[in-house]
Amino acid sequence: MRTPDELRADRRLAINGGTPRFDELPYEESGIARSAADTVAEIVRSGRTVHWGGGPYSKRLEEQFAAYTGRGKAFFHSSGTAALQTALFALGVEQGDAVALSDSGFVASLNVIYHLGARPVFLPTDPTTLLCVDDVSAWVEGHDIHTSLITHFLGNVADVEAVHRTAGSRFLVEDGGQAHGATLRGRPVGSFGDIGSFAGSHKKLVTAGQGGLNVYDDEQIDWRMRTFAHHGKSGNFEGVFPGYNFRGGEMEAALGLAALQELPERVAARNSTARALTDAFAEAGLRTIQVAPGLDATPAWFDIAVVLDEEWDGHRDWLVDALTAEGIPAWAYPALISMPWVEPWMRERGWWGEREQHLAAVETALWNRVLVLGTQMSPEDAKRVATAAADILTR
Ligand SMILES: Cc1ncc(COP(=O)(O)O)c(C=O)c1O
Numbered sequence: 001m002r003t004p005d006e007l008r009a010d011r012r013l014a015i016n017g018g019t020p021r022f023d024e025l026p027y028e029e030s031g032i033a034r035s036a037a038d039t040v041a042e043i044v045r046s047g048r049t050v051h052w053g054g055g056p057y058s059k060r061l062e063e064q065f066a067a068y069t070g071r072g073k074a075f076f077h078s079s080g081t082a083a084l085q086t087a088l089f090a091l092g093v094e095q096g097d098a099v100a101l102s103d104s105g106f107v108a109s110l111n112v113i114y115h116l117g118a119r120p121v122f123l124p125t126d127p128t129t130l131l132c133v134d135d136v137s138a139w140v141e142g143h144d145i146h147t148s149l150i151t152h153f154l155g156n157v158a159d160v161e162a163v164h165r166t167a168g169s170r171f172l173v174e175d176g177g178q179a180h181g182a183t184l185r186g187r188p189v190g191s192f193g194d195i196g197s198f199a200g201s202h203k204k205l206v207t208a209g210q211g212g213l214n215v216y217d218d219e220q221i222d223w224r225m226r227t228f229a230h231h232g233k234s235g236n237f238e239g240v241f242p243g244y245n246f247r248g249g250e251m252e253a254a255l256g257l258a259a260l261q262e263l264p265e266r267v268a269a270r271n272s273t274a275r276a277l278t279d280a281f282a283e284a285g286l287r288t289i290q291v292a293p294g295l296d297a298t299p300a301w302f303d304i305a306v307v308l309d310e311e312w313d314g315h316r317d318w319l320v321d322a323l324t325a326e327g328i329p330a331w332a333y334p335a336l337i338s339m340p341w342v343e344p345w346m347r348e349r350g351w352w353g354e355r356e357q358h359l360a361a362v363e364t365a366l367w368n369r370v371l372v373l374g375t376q377m378s379p380e381d382a383k384r385v386a387t388a389a390a391d392i393l394t395r
Contacts, residue, residue, distance in 0.1 A: 001286065001393055004315035013392070014325040015318075021388045022327025028374070028379035031266070033258030040251045050249045057253035062213070064260055065198075069190045071215040073222050076208075076253055077229060080177045080199020082246035083212030085112040086301070087195040088147060090163065090216075090225040091171045093118050097146040100139075100167045102132035102158065103336050103363050105151030109175055110336045113149070118352050121145065122337045122359055123163070124222065127366055129292045129307055130154060134162035139355070145169040150190045152179035152331075154305060155270070156289060156373070157297035158193050159184070164385070173197055176210070178302035180205035182265035185296045190215055201375050205266050205300060208256035212246065266360050270375040272336050273312040274301035276382035277373055281306055284390035289356045302373045303331070304386075308369040308393075316368055323371075326392065328385045331372040335363035 007013070014020040043049055043057070054062070059213045066074035077083040087294040091209040093099060095117035101109060104125040113120045120144050123136045132150050148169040150160050157176050174192040176182070177199030183189065190196025198204070200211030214225060227234045233242030248256075259266070278288045281304075289305040291297055308316060316332055336342070337360045346352040373386065 003395070004318070006317075007392070013322055020326050022385070024328045025324070025327055026035055026377045026385060028203075028329065029376045031203055031205060031259060031376070033262065035259035035262075036254045038256070039254045043250050043254060049251055050247070052236070052247075053226070054247060055250045055253070057250045057257060058248050059161060061253045061257045061260070064257065066215050067214050068260065068263070069188045069196055070217045071191060071196070072217040074213055074215045075222065075225050076207045076248035077118065077212040077214065077230070078245045079210055079246075080197070080201055080204075080212035080249050082229065083114060083197045083199070083214045084108055084149070084173070084175065085115060085244075086225040086228050086246060087118055087173045087197045087214050087230045087299065088112055088118065088149070090221045091173070093146055093149055093195060098140075098143040100136065100143075100145045100148040100163075100169055100282060101336070102150045102153070102163075103337060104131050104153045105175060106153070106177065106199075106333070107240040108341070109149055110149055110339075110342070112164055113346070118146075119349070120346075122356065122363075123150075123167075123239060123367055124359055126292070128290050129156055129158075129294070130289045130370065131156055131158040132163055134159045134292075135166045136163055137166045139359075140167050147171040147173055149173045151174065151175040151177075152182060153376070154289060155179045155182060155300045155302035156272075156291060157182050157184050157189060157280040157295065159295055160189075164192075169191070173365065177204060179300050181263050181300040183298045184351055194218070195221065199378050200252070203302075205263060205270065206256055206259045208248065208252035208259070211252045216337070225391070226315055238376040253272070270301050271299070273377060273379045273382045274304050276379040277304040277375070279385045279392050280383055281385035284394045286390055286393065303372045306373075307366075308371055310365075310369065313365055313368045316371060319371060323389055323392070326347060328389050329374060329377070330389070331374060332370060333367060333372065335360070335367040337376070338364040338367070
């Protein structure tokens with residue numbers, strides 16, 4: 001791999017005034033199901049796009065998504081963040097409760113812990129899978145873990161059963177928002193946790209444009225979640241606790257339903273794009289994210305990640321800009337523990353100690369070197385842009 005200094009000095013690069021490799025970024029597939037256009041138009045013509053407690057399309061989506069994950073119940077929310085927040089609330093997470101959180105994940109999982117006043121206990125990332133490590137016992141020592149919130153990040157599959165067991169947590173929430181259609185030990189992700197939580201936003205495999213779905217079996221969870229998401233009202237009038245308006249709309253549910261019908265083809269398409277990306281990088285000798293060796297799992301790749309050499313720490317964001325200027329759609333995710341507001345917030349509460357300090361350093365050093373390319377493009381475009389990216393990084 002070329003060093004950051006070599007690349008920064010390369011006058012052929014578009015970011016340094018050279019000619020871009022491609023005229024524009026490749027077409028990105030948002031996942032919005034065009035097949036639902038007439039249904040959405042009908043919903044608009046009906047004059048009723050949202051119903052208290054969820055309308056007919058929301059209910060149909062809930063039934064079908066619950067059936068797909070093998071769960072008894074589902075609740076359609078206005079966003080994936082809302083779904084994560086109601087999940088933790090429904091399980092009874094309160095101020096100061098310890099929530100074990102995979103540092104490998106999307107920021108929404110940390111934000112909801114913050115907004116509930118709970119205490120995050122961060123879990124480290126395996127550099128091969130870019131997922132939470134399986135044995136987290138050393139990282140939860142001294143904590144009584146209320147809930148583990150673990151993300152199947154980038155469409156890769158975390159061994160959530162192992163994490164839940166070694167965390168000694170009372171409850172498990174799986175964040176499957178980037179991994180609809182992935183399986184672990186022959187079962188869909190989201191079927192292992194007390195709650196499986198799925199964002200349905202832009203680019204997700206079951207996208208509603210804006211939306212989120214939780215799946216679960218328990219009646220009490222259902223009541224608490226729906227009440228919280230309907231202003232805290234268990235009936236029409238009085239609030240039993242302070243809640244939010246987090247219910248999903250009918251046009252969004254229709255989009256989600258149509259996307260769900262196409263899920264197997266969508267997973268296959270993403271995985272074949274992922275293969276094109278991985279092959280192009282492997283040919284150039286670059287290391288990409290892997291499924292955990294020996295784990296009985298099938299991913300549904302949302303992104304493919306390349307882990308850059310150590311000297312790239314501090315230069316990755318420049319590389320993202322440089323590749324984007326070439327017409328290569330690159331991206332990055334931060335270490336959650338290292339976001340600027342986290343340490344001051346946790347220090348103020350006496351939650352930041354040596355373990356957090358150490359983990360923040362290790363996670364930053366890893367995530368600062370992770371370069372990501374999304375799978376929301378055709379395999380042909382994937383091959384073209386990954387070959388060009390690999391060439392820039394190694395020639
Ligand atoms: C894994 C994961 N969880 C949760 C979310 C939050 O979903 P939303 O953006 O719908 O609030 C996202 C969004 O990208 C995500 O990728």
